[in-house]
Amino acid sequence: xxxxxxxxxxxxxxxxxxxxxxxxxxxxxxxxxxxxxxxxxxxxxxxxxxxxxxxxxxxxxxxxxxxxxxxxxxxxxxxxxxxxxxxxxxxxxxxxxxxxxxxxxxxxxxxxxxxxxxxxxxxxxxxxxxxxxxxxxxxxxxxxxxxxxxxxxxxxxxxxxx
Amino acid sequence: xxxxxxxxxxxxxxxxxxxxxxxxxxxxxxxxxxxxxxxxxxxxxxxxxxxxxxxxxxxxxxxxxxxxxxxxxxxxxxxxxxxxxxxxxxxxxxxxxxxx
Numbered sequence: 036x037x038x039x040x041x042x043x044x045x046x047x048x049x050x051x052x053x054x055x056x057x058x059x060x061x062x063x064x065x066x067x068x069x070x071x072x073x074x075x076x077x078x079x080x081x082x083x084x085x086x087x088x089x090x091x092x093x094x095x096x097x098x099x100x101x102x103x104x105x106x107x108x109x110x111x112x113x114x115x116x117x118x119x120x121x122x123x124x125x126x127x128x129x130x131x132x133x134x135x136x137x138x139x140x141x142x143x144x145x146x147x148x149x150x151x152x153x154x155x156x157x158x159x160x161x162x163x164x165x166x167x168x169x170x171x172x173x174x175x176x177x178x179x180x181x182x183x184x185x186x187x188x189x190x191x192x193x194x195x196x197x
Numbered sequence: 198x199x200x201x202x203x204x205x206x207x208x209x210x211x212x213x214x215x216x217x218x219x220x221x222x223x224x225x226x227x228x229x230x231x232x233x234x235x236x237x238x239x240x241x242x243x244x245x246x247x248x249x250x251x252x253x254x255x256x257x258x259x260x261x262x263x264x265x266x267x268x269x270x271x272x273x274x275x276x277x278x279x280x281x282x283x284x285x286x287x288x289x290x291x292x293x294x295x296x297x
Contacts, residue, residue, distance in 0.1 A: 037200055045207045052211050052234050056218030061226050068230050075237050082204070082248045084256050087240075087263075094263055099233070099270050106274045107226060110281055118223040118288030126221040133213045140209050144202055149249055162253045163260075171257050178264045185268035192275035 040081055048074040059119045061107055069100045086160045204245040212238030223288045225277050229270065236266050 051071030055064045072095040079088035167175060211234060218231030240259040247255030280292070 121221040189271040189275040
């Protein structure tokens with residue numbers, strides 16, 4: 036049963052990712068990416084990370100994808116038409132390299148052994164909150180500063196030049 | 198082959214598909230989408246290893262990756278819009294000012 040769920044979700048995710056990089060139009064590419072985000076949230080749920088699945092849906096599927104579509108609508112369509120699709124030569128040269136790297140890393144993964152489980156956390160959200168606000172309190176604050184700086188930078192970049 | 202290894206192989210595949218997109222796509226916006234696919238692959242690895250260690254630290258790291266990805270998208274799309282407004286570029290092969 037676990038394998039069946041994993042197989043369905045993995046197939047869905049791979050088809051979405053391949054569609055996002057192979058389809059011609061940028062809008063269709065973003066829609067494929069949205070479908071991949073949904074599959075990824077379902078995979079997080081099947082791994083027992085409920086809070087991350089919810090945040091993935093809220094942040095990626097709602098905020099980021101809408102932002103991409105908004106930016107695409109600001110750019111005139113005939114300009115976009117000239118840069119659809121992929122560079123043929125780079126694709127043909129990059130594909131064997133990617134396959135080779137995958138074979139090497141998968142050999143390592145299948146040959147090696149993973150660490151043994153020590154104990155399952157039952158209440159995911161409570162454990163994550165405890166860990167985040169005790170061990171990782173300083174990185175949390177740094178992340179808030181990073182978000183503030185990014186917000187100021189985006190505002191400065193998007194201003195009209197006088 | 199246990200199922201956690203299958204999860205890790207899937208995340209490697211997703212990461213490499215995103216890398217291929219960054220290498221081969223023409224449009225700047227699609228290159229950013231491919232970077233997001235790569236970040237998703239990394240998140241899947243973190244959560245998988247996390248589940249089979251029985252800890253929560255990997256999910257905290259995945260949360261930070263999500264946060265920084267949101268910030269990166271805001272800044273990156275702002276850069277793309279300002280490049281387009283100043284020069285009218287839309288593809289990655291037109292930006293050669295630093296090279297020439």
